[in-house]
Amino acid sequence: MKDNDVSLSRRSLLKGATAAAFMISAGAIINPMEAWGLEVKALKPETMQTLIQMARDIYPHDSVADRFYAIALKEYDTKSASDAALKSQVEDGVAKLDELATAKHGTRYVDVGWESQRVAILREIEKDPFFQKVRGGLVVSLYNQKEVWPLFGYEGESAIHGGYVNRGFDDIDWL
Amino acid sequence: MSAKFELNDDSVVVIVGSGAGGGTLGTELALKGIKTVILEAGARHEIEDFVNDEWDSFAQLAWTDMRTTSGSWRVARDFANLPAWIVKAVGGSTTHWAGASLRFQEHEFRTRSVYGDIKGASLLDWPITLKELEPYYEKAEFRMGVTRTNGIAGLPGNNNYKVFEKGAKAIGYQDVSTGRMAINSAERDGRSACQQAGFCFQGCKFGAKWSTLYAEIPKGEATGNLEVRPNAHVLRIEHDASGKVSGVVYADKDGNQHRQKARIVAVAGNSIESPRLLLNSASSKYTDGLANSSGQVGRNYMRHMTGSVYAVFDRPVRMWRGTTMAGIVRDEADHRPDRGFVGGYELETLSLGLPFMAAFLDPGSWGREFTTALDSYENMAGLWIVGEDMPQESNRITLSSEKDRFGMPVANVHFDDHPNDIAMRNHAYRQGSAMYEAVGATRTFPTTPYPSTHNLGTNRMSENPRDGVVNKWGQSHDIPNLFISDGSQFTTGGAENPTLTIVALAIRQAEYIAGQMSQKAI
Numbered sequence: 001m002k003d004n005d006v007s008l009s010r011r012s013l014l015k016g017a018t019a020a021a022f023m024i025s026a027g028a029i030i031n032p033m034e035a036w037g038l039e040v041k042a043l044k045p046e047t048m049q050t051l052i053q054m055a056r057d058i059y060p061h062d063s064v065a066d067r068f069y070a071i072a073l074k075e076y077d078t079k080s081a082s083d084a085a086l087k088s089q090v091e092d093g094v095a096k097l098d099e100l101a102t103a104k105h106g107t108r109y110v111d112v113g114w115e116s117q118r119v120a121i122l123r124e125i126e127k128d129p130f131f132q133k134v135r136g137g138l139v140v141s142l143y144n145q146k147e148v149w150p151l152f153g154y155e156g157e158s159a160i161h162g163g164y165v166n167r168g169f170d171d172i173d174w175l
Numbered sequence: 176m177s178a179k180f181e182l183n184d185d186s187v188v189v190i191v192g193s194g195a196g197g198g199t200l201g202t203e204l205a206l207k208g209i210k211t212v213i214l215e216a217g218a219r220h221e222i223e224d225f226v227n228d229e230w231d232s233f234a235q236l237a238w239t240d241m242r243t244t245s246g247s248w249r250v251a252r253d254f255a256n257l258p259a260w261i262v263k264a265v266g267g268s269t270t271h272w273a274g275a276s277l278r279f280q281e282h283e284f285r286t287r288s289v290y291g292d293i294k295g296a297s298l299l300d301w302p303i304t305l306k307e308l309e310p311y312y313e314k315a316e317f318r319m320g321v322t323r324t325n326g327i328a329g330l331p332g333n334n335n336y337k338v339f340e341k342g343a344k345a346i347g348y349q350d351v352s353t354g355r356m357a358i359n360s361a362e363r364d365g366r367s368a369c370q371q372a373g374f375c376f377q378g379c380k381f382g383a384k385w386s387t388l389y390a391e392i393p394k395g396e397a398t399g400n401l402e403v404r405p406n407a408h409v410l411r412i413e414h415d416a417s418g419k420v421s422g423v424v425y426a427d428k429d430g431n432q433h434r435q436k437a438r439i440v441a442v443a444g445n446s447i448e449s450p451r452l453l454l455n456s457a458s459s460k461y462t463d464g465l466a467n468s469s470g471q472v473g474r475n476y477m478r479h480m481t482g483s484v485y486a487v488f489d490r491p492v493r494m495w496r497g498t499t500m501a502g503i504v505r506d507e508a509d510h511r512p513d514r515g516f517v518g519g520y521e522l523e524t525l526s527l528g529l530p531f532m533a534a535f536l537d538p539g540s541w542g543r544e545f546t547t548a549l550d551s552y553e554n555m556a557g558l559w560i561v562g563e564d565m566p567q568e569s570n571r572i573t574l575s576s577e578k579d580r581f582g583m584p585v586a587n588v589h590f591d592d593h594p595n596d597i598a599m600r601n602h603a604y605r606q607g608s609a610m611y612e613a614v615g616a617t618r619t620f621p622t623t624p625y626p627s628t629h630n631l632g633t634n635r636m637s638e639n640p641r642d643g644v645v646n647k648w649g650q651s652h653d654i655p656n657l658f659i660s661d662g663s664q665f666t667t668g669g670a671e672n673p674t675l676t677i678v679a680l681a682i683r684q685a686e687y688i689a690g691q692m693s694q695k696a697i
Binding site: 057058059060061063119126135139140142143144148149152153154155156157158159160162163164165167168169170171172174175 | 226227228229230331332333334337338341369370371372373374380381490491492493495496497528529530532533534539541542543545546549550552553614
């Protein structure tokens, strides 16, 4: 990054600090705390930012970093490049979330302070096809990430390690 | 050496499906010197192809062709096009099954007599008794290598089992063990001992679990009398002017259609596809479908009364390690109507990996009530409930208005719970939760039934041709050279996992078919 960009980023950070601690910068969303950025091509970067917050509110896991939610949602951007119907469903869905948030709290969805307040907004739209699509996709794309599994203790494939016959299949010691 | 038969060879027995029923029947006939062709809709994936990954394995093995659903069961809402979690591959659902191998109880062959007239239920006594089936149960247990039979040791208990066993004993259960499992506790029949890998549902990477894919079919093929044709999806069964079946039409993997002639046709495509095939084979002679003069084809669909209980503890369990179904409580399996329902149920340990736990713990649920459960995944134990459900005429496989890629109507699966099913499930939820609470569970989850794995009853056996589709040999009442060889021939479901009974019936049916052929009766 050039110095210029950094200062721009700092300004954005100060100005736009949100619940999810994201910055929006020229076609990308950046998470300085986790040191990653996601280039957004088809959707508005703000839309992806809102989707990530929405995903976290749908399946909140405090020990799962934002980047896993971003990875789980990335396909909405890649698919929107060639799928106009999907793109408008997502943009419209997020716009509606922001409308509801503005009406209730006077801010965008991502800037609503408490999870319970954001969840109350989601409950209003949980029957909508947009919500159902995001939730139904996420339940696979979030929990099917091999990098996420260790955060839940899940060990994944075992046959390549010879199973658990010599690796603790019966090692429970507290019963 | 696998045989290769001509399409116009009308001396062969054609079997539709290669699972517990079809794979066993085909192998058994081949061993008796009878030329047999198994047509399997799915591909042939061998042990080395199996993957220890729930979604990848699902994509590889599961039957995901379009189906529709109706009725008040929750599966119709959460998984509208996936009524059943079964397999489309050589070996059928014996690649996916967990291995529990329990015999039916004596009274479960005569439930109409024992339970009486239950309102809304179409109970019927089987035309066979436990005594008649016992010799075939013995044969099935021997060839499948069922633990705790034939001097075969039980499997060791894993972490999930240890929690389950301690809880069961704490609330007074006595019949609790690592069960009778068709999983090798030691090397046997050229197959490895269980390596406690988990992933029993995804195809056993060690071949320790019995499956027709590697434990039966290769033995049949070695005789030179058996050909298994994968990617051969049977669309309809044809008959001659006399009304006897004469062959089948199937589509290959490129969609090209072929006609395989046959002396005998045995249908073993699972309780959803088997009636669908009979209904899709309607002709000017059989306008309501084959073998359907009773109107019973597709009716009395049973899926077992199921459900799960998961529980969270304050310390790790790691239930996914080791055998998926690692133990069984049988104390509730008998018929004691004072509990508020007829019939009984088994409690069997079960675990799902994190991806499937997320999908199946409470489908559609979201928010912290749901995610805090998954946060405790490592500290979770789990069990599955499997009990006898009531047959109902209106629970039924019918032809949907939707068509498959060959233009054939797909199956619609309609299901409503019977009040007896609900009473039994609630009892089992309470008992399962009590077991875990007795050993310190901090939270329990009475989990809704998954898409069906035990699909039964849709071509049921009956003494009287008016009451069912097949006779005591699985031979259709209407057409003597048409047989049903899967769980759809079950008159009622019992409380036991059905595979052992399907295998026992297939061994018995092979004997009957061979006898009838040598007598030139069919």
